[in-house]
Amino acid sequence: MNRIVFVFLLVTMSALFCGCWDRVEIDDLELVIGDAHDLADYAGKTGVQTTFQIANPQAMVSGLGASAGGGAGGEGGGNGGGTFWVVSERGETIRDSVSKMNNRIPKQLFLGHERVAVFGEKAARSGLTPFFDRLTRSRESRDTKFIAVSKGNAGRILELESPVSQSTTQALNTIFEDKDGWEGILSVNMADFLYRLSTGITSPVAPLVEVVPQTSMTTKEKKEGMVNTIALTGLAIFDTQAKLVDTFNERETMGLMWVINRAKNRVLTIPHVAGGKAEPISLNLTIAKSKIKVDIEDNGLPVFEIKMQIEFDLLEHFSKHQEVIGVGLIADLEKTASTQVINEIEAVLKKSQELGTDVFGFGEEVRRQQHRDWPQYKEHWQDIFPIVNVAIQCETQIHNRELSVEPPGSRTEGEWHQ
Amino acid sequence: MEPGKISERQLAFLITAMLVNTVILLMPQLGARAVEQDAWLTALLGSVWGIFMVLVIIALARRYPGRTPIEYLPLILGKPLGKILGAIYVFWFLSVGAVIVFEFISFLKITIMPKTPLAVFMVTIMVLAYYALRSGLESWARVNEILLFVVLVAIAAVIILPYHNLDFSRLLPLAEHPPGLLIASSMVSGSWRGEVILAGMLIPALARNKHTSRNLIIVVVLVGLFLAAMEISTVAAFGGVPAGQKEFPFFSLARMISIAKIFDRLEVLIVIALVLGTFFKICAFLYCSTLGTAQIFGFKRFQFLLLPLTVLMIGLALNSFKGMPELTDFAANVWPGYALLSFELVIPLLLYLIVLFRSRQVRKS
Known part of the structure; x- marks a missing residue:
């Protein structure tokens, strides 16, 4: 009798308790690989503009690179044949803008794989503190996530295709992970930035990423007109209130x-x-x-x-x-x-x-x-x-x-x- | 009343499992919020309180061998007063157990499964605890002997594995905060260490009682060192202030582990440690409240009280707090008063003083 009850419990429990209500199939997820944050006008006030770079897993795994597929989606997203597509929305808070994306995207946005957060120059000048709340509060993002500041609009960094990697954020992530301490590359993750901010005396810094003319091009690409890519060009210097003050060159x-x-x-x-x-x-x-x-x-x-x-x-x-x-x-x-x-x-x-x-x-x-x-x-x-x-x-x-x-x-x- | 017998080692292991768990959720946050980079010192100082409590509870147990605190309370204070205090103690066991259950299920809900109803976690862990307790003290004490190793290794892995993110200069300057503040905030971690007084209820079930006080003091000190290492690792990874700004800093620390791009996303280690360890912690509190209830009313058996008390603990757990903000507030402000300054240290100490005074009078007359 006891043994029957035991077996019954074992079978029913293992069948019932595999993730419970939170079971999600990977096919139902849109994997966000990078995010960009800008200040933008929203409903007559200053709001935020959030841009996500979302992986197209089939193209990304086959490693064809952006150049093979071409045509990543612009604002609003659209599943082209590229390795990624981009979606951008405005709102009062970051979460507010993300929630608006649901009206357009069929699958659930999953932020657990975002590796790099890029902040626009305007947002950085006004102070980054409010942007970090979403990033630290979310149970999906990690403190090892790298941050960067872009010259000009951050969304532009994500919209660009990368000739050297599957996507621009993927390229940035690999640079930050493997080339930390090389030449003028100083990777800064969220924990580092927030620690410096918390001292109140040490100035936080973050790498500066910029859109630059592309030099690694094949003849075919030159014909198609892919002329820009991204590069790290120095360091953004913040004051103790996380407001961008100036930049260091290399x-x-x-x-x-x-x-x-x-x-x-x-x-x-x-x-x-x-x-x-x-x-x-x-x-x-x-x-x-x-x-x-x-x-x-x-x-x-x-x-x-x-x-x-x-x-x-x-x-x-x-x-x-x-x-x-x-x-x-x-x-x-x-x-x-x-x-x-x-x-x-x-x-x-x-x-x-x-x-x-x-x-x-x-x-x-x-x-x-x-x-x-x-x-x-x-x-x-x-x-x-x-x-x-x-x-x-x-x-x-x-x-x-x-x-x-x-x-x-x-x-x-x-x-x-x- | 308790038919089973446990060895001294099993008791020490059981207390270790209790002292190490659930502390890892809230203590890093509270410690870092109170004294920033000196949080690890409060974890060490907490052991000093723990040693006091071990000494008091063992001294009382020596006076009344073979009896639990619930049994010797009427002998010290007289029957009516002793029974009332005993009942209050039983409620304390039950309510602290409920806090632990709530802490456990909210952690799982917030970090791993936000859409799953609380009832699912509650039912799984409580059914398991009920089943374990029905099988007898001896059996779950033995299971703990096997599983404690897994718990400790999992926690130690989370302390060590994020090594490339640790910057130990963030722990300096050492002892920047005034000693008074350090001692005051060590009461929070001391209150958790003070759960060692549950040993008082388990001592009568020991087969041999020779090295109990030595064992328990070693356990308290080692757990203090272990938790100090945890605080050091957390503060070195985030810095004193940011560590205090996180709901579960140690969980966030586990999320930072990434070794050679292969060992990634190891927060499951914390969940392993927590599920296994908290199970024994809940078992211990439920066991003590059940045994205590039976002893107050003088029942011969306590097994039939298990089901009602399990249900009572579930009810208490679901209705005591709204969420983590309330629980954190409780742990920071109420918990030291509810534990260290009353049930864990002050009341047992007063009892012991009464016993001493009595025996001196008896000797005089």
């Missing part, structure tokens, strides 16, 4: 990445004077470490010391004047590289002090290292930051020279090296 972004320990992969090209002519040498970053030390000066102001320790490998010597990459040359190069790094850091330091945005987290370093003195700076940090003194030290080491000892063609047979 060089300034790289300067910032040295200081905040985010530089991972970098080709640094430095001039090397040989035979009376400056010739470029490229170095490849292997390890970069920075430390910020805080002291309090006699006049009561904090003074900072940034200590960089960087290791490079020599990557390329683009030169007519041939020369063995030896110990003496490397010592010279190390000095030049240090100067270059210090220059980059000074450039970004100057700009951020002019803007009054503490992107380095100097205020937090004071709070951590000079804990007792912090309360007296806390209220006035916006006024103190632009006038603090920062000393930069850089120690560079060049370890290896890859597979060549000296460049080919530098000497001929019988010519002994001096």
Whole structure:
């Protein structure tokens, strides 16, 4: 008897409790892969415009790329043969605008796969804080989601097709995931941004994405007239209220990445004077470490010391004047590289002090290292930051020279090296 | 009255399962909201309260071997007063059990299955608890011995796996908040740690009672370390303020796990830990309230009381709170007073003082 009851319970329970009321078939879902948020006029007031990039799973999985299908839908959506289509709506809140999309889209919108949120310039200038509520409250989106700020309208970024990936947000996501710390690429996910925002002293930053003319085109594409694509062009700088203040260019972004320990992969090209002519040498970053030390000066102001320790490998010597990459040359190069790094850091330091945005987290370093003195700076940090003194030290080491000892063609047979 | 016997290890495991669970839902939020990056210190300090409670409850149990608190209350306070206080204690077991049930089902509803009616979660977990309790203390204590391992591994995985998102400098400066505030907010986590007093009801069912106090103190301290690690991980991932702005920070932490693009979307780990652990927690509270009721009225058996009390717990759970805002408010403001400052520490301590005073008078006369 007991065994029969047990089997009966087991069968009925396993049949009944598979997802309960929330069971959803994947065929019934529209998978949103990226979203863009803009400010727009709505019913006479300032509302939001939400744009979704929605995957077309069949085309996306086959990996044909946007160029094969062509014709992604414009506003309002329309299922073309492309890898994705786009839908855009306006409303008072983000959820309000999303709910209006239901009038046009047959399947349920599913936001669990959105990887990148792009914010328009206008929205960023007015402050991003209200936009984050939907993103953190929703049980579908994650804090690891990447954010970016677009120059101009964010919806435009999503409407573009990408020649190098299935879609623009897919391309952005892959860049942010795999190339974080490369050159001037600084990926910022929601948790990072919101942490910086929550300190009230450190300025949040987000990568800047821009529509640029396309350079990777086949002849066929040139005929069809696909001329634009997207690229990361620097960093958007916010104030402590999450309002966009200004942007950093690529060089300034790289300067910032040295200081905040985010530089991972970098080709640094430095001039090397040989035979009376400056010739470029490229170095490849292997390890970069920075430390910020805080002291309090006699006049009561904090003074900072940034200590960089960087290791490079020599990557390329683009030169007519041939020369063995030896110990003496490397010592010279190390000095030049240090100067270059210090220059980059000074450039970004100057700009951020002019803007009054503490992107380095100097205020937090004071709070951590000079804990007792912090309360007296806390209220006035916006006024103190632009006038603090920062000393930069850089120690560079060049370890290896890859597979060549000296460049080919530098000497001929019988010519002994001096 | 309880025919089954459990070993000391089973008791320790059972208490561990109780102390580790449901705390992971609300405590990270409340701790981070009160003292931001120092939340993990309050988790550690909570263990100090826990140790006090273990000492008091064990000292009382030594005075009245083989009896549960419900049985020795009339011996300490006299029959009418003792029975009334016993009844209040039984209600406490029942109501805290109802809070746990509500917490559990709202978590599932908010995070995993928003469209499913609460009744479904309620019925599944309560039918299971009823079935387990009917099979006897011995059987579910043994099941816990097997499943506790799964619970702990799942929680530990969520603490460790988001390692590439953790920035430990977010925990600095250390102990920025004044000690008074730290101790005050440690009462919230101490109240959860104080659920260890349920051991008092289970001690008479022990086959051997030699290392119980040592075991329980070790359990309380280890659970404190475990929960401190949880707070450290949560705050390092989000920062002190954003962690306090989330409804279930630890769940959000689990959602951040993404290793090599393969191990993704592992929030199910939390659900595994929660479903398995909360089941034993509900069992323990339901068991104590049933056993207590039978002992107040002097019944020989308690099994027939199981069904009505299960139904009562469901009723209490469904009607105590409207939703998470009310529950969070309760946990932050009422819970320490309802638990640590009354039923968990202060009342047992007063009882022990009365016992001490009495025995001294007896010795004098």
